[in-house]
Amino acid sequence: MQEFTKKNKMVDLIHSNYHLLPVIHRFGFRLGFGNKTVETLCDEYKIDTDFFLTIVNTFQSKDFFPEEKLLTFSPLLIIDYLKRTHQYYKVYSIPRIEKLMNQLQISAAEQNREMKMIEEFYREYKTKLLKHISDEEDKVFPYIVKLVETPTQIENKNLQLSFEEEHENVDLEIDDLKNLIIKYISPRYNELICNELLIEIFRFEKDILNHARIEDTILIPQVKQLQLSI
Ligand SMILES: [Fe+2]
Ligand SMILES: [Fe+2]
Known part of the structure; x- marks a missing residue:
């Protein structure tokens, strides 16, 4: 492209x-x-x-993914972008997926085991995702901002930060969610709603993979660099 x-x-x-x-x-x-x-x-x-x-x-x-070039941008600029992305997930992507998920459920002729399974899986996924986002916003990002702006006040210079494992889990789960719907949904549902829901999940997945890649391969190495320099 x-x-x-x-x-x-x-x-x-x-x-x-x-x-x-x-x-x-x-x-x-x-x-x-x-x-x-x-x-x-x-x-x-x-x-x-x-x-x-x-x-x-x-x-x-x-x-x-020009790693070297991305590494030259200020972590503050990157954090600002990541926060805006979180905001988009919270205000748009998650509510939209949720709304479609509810509509899909209502569209099923009767409540069935498969639909329930999809719903529950989604709820757990959402809880984990929101917790991940708020951990980053409340703990990780403020630590990095401090590291950049007032490094002398940092208490823990060796704080090990890694989101990779959590990102992988969030990733795998979104894949599972898609598969639960595609492979196991029971046939009586509204296909228009289901299409919209799946398209929204695919879109969200693409966005969040890019987001996680920036956190893992750009922000974290920048933090390690900053920690070494103080
Ligand atoms: Fe994030
Ligand atoms: Fe993350």
Whole structure:
């Protein structure tokens, strides 16, 4: 897939990949771009063009992940982006999946074992995911901000941070959730709702995998580097 540059028009980014819409909004851009380029809009919105493009391009292609370049951005910039992403999950993705899950359940002719299993699995998944997000926001991110802004006040210089295992679990579970629906749902359900639900889960999965990759391979190495330097 095409790699975008600052000379591209923002409108063309969306035409070439509408999945970028939430990412673009996450940075604070509002539609109504006219023919403005990425560079012009980033200047107007006071957004780091290079950072924006790097994130957008990682969304474009799984194979595009310029680790060295990403490592050069400030952890504060990365945390800000990650928090906006969390917000999107909390305000949009999770409620939307939940709403569709409820509708799907209502659409089933009768309550059956399979639907119940899907529902319960989803509830557990959601609880774990929200706990993971709030751990990051309440403990991990503030620690990193402190490490950057007031390193002398850090009490635990050797705090070991790793989300990898939790990320893997969250990952596997979302895969299981899809499979529970695709393989085991009992046939009396509303297919329109079910399609929407699955599409939403696939979309969410793509987003969160990218998110976790940034945390694991960029933010954590940055933290280790910062810890070594104080
Ligand atoms: Fe996160
Ligand atoms: Fe995470």
